[in-house]
Amino acid sequence: MFSRHVTRNVTGQFQRFQSTLLIAEHNNENLLPITQNALTAAKKIGGEISVLIAGTKCGPAAEQLAKAEGLSKVLVAESDSFKGFTAENIAALIVAAQNQFKYTHIIAGASSFGKTLLPRVAAKLDVSPISDVIGIKSADTFIRSIYAGNAIQTLQATDPVKILSVRGTSFEASQLGSGSAAVEKLPSDGCDTQLTSFISQELSKSDRPELTSAKVVVSGGRGLKSGDNFKLLYDLADKLNAAVGASRAAVDAGYVPNDLQVGQTGKIVAPDLYIAVGISGAIQHLAGMKDSKTIVAINKDPDAPIFQVADFGLVADLFKAVPEMTQKL
Ligand SMILES: Cc1cc2nc3c(=O)[nH]c(=O)nc-3n(C[C@H](O)[C@H](O)[C@H](O)COP(=O)(O)OP(=O)(O)OC[C@H]3O[C@@H](n4cnc5c(N)ncnc54)[C@H](O)[C@@H]3O)c2cc1C
Numbered sequence: 001m002f003s004r005h006v007t008r009n010v011t012g013q014f015q016r017f018q019s020t021l022l023i024a025e026h027n028n029e030n031l032l033p034i035t036q037n038a039l040t041a042a043k044k045i046g047g048e049i050s051v052l053i054a055g056t057k058c059g060p061a062a063e064q065l066a067k068a069e070g071l072s073k074v075l076v077a078e079s080d081s082f083k084g085f086t087a088e089n090i091a092a093l094i095v096a097a098q099n100q101f102k103y104t105h106i107i108a109g110a111s112s113f114g115k116t117l118l119p120r121v122a123a124k125l126d127v128s129p130i131s132d133v134i135g136i137k138s139a140d141t142f143i144r145s146i147y148a149g150n151a152i153q154t155l156q157a158t159d160p161v162k163i164l165s166v167r168g169t170s171f172e173a174s175q176l177g178s179g180s181a182a183v184e185k186l187p188s189d190g191c192d193t194q195l196t197s198f199i200s201q202e203l204s205k206s207d208r209p210e211l212t213s214a215k216v217v218v219s220g221g222r223g224l225k226s227g228d229n230f231k232l233l234y235d236l237a238d239k240l241n242a243a244v245g246a247s248r249a250a251v252d253a254g255y256v257p258n259d260l261q262v263g264q265t266g267k268i269v270a271p272d273l274y275i276a277v278g279i280s281g282a283i284q285h286l287a288g289m290k291d292s293k294t295i296v297a298i299n300k301d302p303d304a305p306i307f308q309v310a311d312f313g314l315v316a317d318l319f320k321a322v323p324e325m326t327q328k329l
Contacts, residue, residue, distance in 0.1 A: 018047025018139050021097060023090075023108040023117065026053060026061035033213055034109030036173035039068060041166040042107050043174065044136040048072045052097060052186070054082045054090050062183055064176055071181035079188035084198025085113060091120035092191045098125060103161060104139070110165035110268075118165050127159035134170040148264045149287035168212070169270035169291050204259060211260065214243035216273045219262055219289070220255070221247035223278020223299065223318055227255040232322045233277060239329040245269065245289075247279045263288035278318045281306025298322065 020042045025032040035051075042049045050073040053062050062076045075097065081089045094106065094117070106121060108114035110132050122129035134152070135143030141156045142164065211217065218237045220230055230244070237244045245262040246255065262269055264287040274292035279285060281297070281304055289295070290309050297310035298318050307313040314321055 018045055018105065019101070019103045020045055020047060020049045020105040020107055021094070021101070021103040022049055022051045023094065023106070023114070024051050024053040024061065024065055025109055025111060025113050026055065026058060026065075028055045028058045029060050031061050031064050031176075032109075032111075033173060034111050034114075034168040035065070036068070036176070037168040037171045038107055038109045038114075038166050039070075039174040040171040041133065041136055041164070042105070043070055044171075045105055045107075045139050047104070047139070050075055050101070050103075051181075052077065052094065054078075054093055054188075055085070056080060056083050066181045066183055067176040067179050068174055068181070069177050069179040070174070071179060074181050074183045075186040076183055077186040077188045077191075079191060081188060081192035084201065086196045086198055087113075087116040087120055088193045088195040089191045091117055091124065092193050093186070093188055094121045095124045096190065097186060098161065105162045105164065107164045107166060110167045114165045118163050122163045125161060125163070127161055127163060128157070129163045129165065130155065130157060131165045133164045133166045145287070148283050149290065150283055167268060169268055204257070208237060209241065209243045211243040211245055211262070212267050212269055214269070215271050216240045216242035216275075217245050217262070217269055217271045217289070217292070218242045218275045218277065219245035219247065219279060220250055220277050221279030221285075222249040222253060224250060224255060225278075229319075230256055232319070232326070236275075236322055236326045236329075239326055240273075242273075242275075243271075247282075247285050276306050276310070277322060279306055280304050281309065 022042045024035045049071050052075045054077040066074050118129045133142045133144050143154050146153045218233050220233045233244055246260040248261055251258045251261045264284040268288050270291040272293045274289050275296045277298045295310045296312045297306040298314045298321050300317050302315045
C-alpha cells in the first residue's frame with residue numbers, strides 16, 4: 001500500500017505527487033503581499049498546495065488566505081510561542097508539519113522572515129535551501145539569482161524535499177478570490193524551543209507608500225551629502241505619491257534609517273518607476289532595483305554605472321535638477 005503522495009505513472013515508474021507547503025507571512029490581522037507572490041510560485045510547481053499560518057491570533061489573516069484559489073488546505077497554528085514570529089519556534093512547527101505530511105516542497109517569500117526561517121528548516125531536514133528563486137522551470141528545476149544578481153543560475157535539485165525562498169518581485173501576486181480552502185488547526189506542542197523570547201517591537205509609521213509595494217520609488221545616495229538634503233527627495237516623493245529609498249552609503253552615513261536601504265543587503269523593489277538620485281549604481285544597489293519597469297537616473301557624473309541600467313538619464317547637479325522637477329509636477 002502506498003502513501004497518498006505516491007502513485008504509479010504511465011511508464012510504470014513510481015513517482016511522488018507534488019505537494020507544497022507555503023509558509024504565510026502576515027501580521028495576524030492581514031496577510032503580507034509577499035504571501036500572494038509566493039503562492040503564484042507554488043502554483044507553478046504544480047500539485048496540491050497547503051498553507052501554514054502561524055501566529056498568536058491569526059484568524060483574520062487565515063480567513064483572507066482561505067479565499068485564495070487553488071489551495072487544498074489552510075493549516076492554522078496559534079500559540080503564544082509564535083509571538084513576534086520568531087524563526088526558532090516557527091521552524092520547529094514546520095519541521096513537525098513536514099514529518100506528518102511529507103511535502104515535496106516548502107516555500108516562503110525571500111523576505112527577512114523567509115530568509116531567517118528556511119535555512120533553519122533545511123538544516124533540521126538535512127537538505128540544501130534554495131534561496132532567491134526568480135523562476136520555476138519544473139518541480140525540480142529552479143532559476144535563481146546569485147552573486148548579487150550578476151549571474152543567473154538554473155539548478156536541478158535532487159533533495160527529497162525542496163526548500164525554496166522566492167523573490168516576490170519575480171512572481172505576480174495571486175488574487176484572493178472566491179476560494180474556500182478547508183481551514184484546519186495544527187497543534188503547536190513542542191514548538192516553544194526556549195531559544196529566543198520575544199520582548200517588543202517598534203514599527204516605524206509613515207504616510208508614504210511602503211517601499212517594497214510602492215509603484216514609484218525615489219531613492220537617494222551619498223550624492224545627497226546629508227540627511228537634511230533628503231527633504232528634496234521627500235518633496236518630490238510627495239508629488240509622485242512615491243516611497244523613498246536609499247543606497248547603503250546613504251544609510252551608513254546616517255542620512256536615513258536602514259529600513260530605507262535598497263539592494264543586495266536591503267530591500268528588493270520592482271516599481272513601475274524608480275528614480276535614482278545621486279546614486280552611482282554599484283552592483284549591490286542594482287541587485288535591489290534593476291527589475292524596476294522604468295529607471296530614471298540623475299547624476300552629475302556621465303560615466304556613473306547607474307546610466308547603464310537607466311531608461312532615462314539626466315547628467316545634472318541634483319541640487320538643481322530635483323527642485324526643478326518637483327516644481328514642475
Ligand atoms: C556585501 C555588500 C553588500 C552591499 N549591499 C548594498 C545594498 O544593499 N545597497 C546599496 O546601495 N549598496 C550596498 N553595498 C554598497 C555598494 O557597494 C556601494 O558602496 C553603495 O551602493 C554606494 O552608494 P552610493 O551610490 O550612494 O554612493 P557613491 O558610490 O559614493 O555614489 C554617489 C554618487 O553621487 C553622485 N553625485 C555626487 N554629488 C552629486 C550631485 N550634486 N548631483 C548629482 N550627482 C551627484 C556621484 O557622481 C556618485 O555617482 C554593499 C556592499 C557590499 C560589499
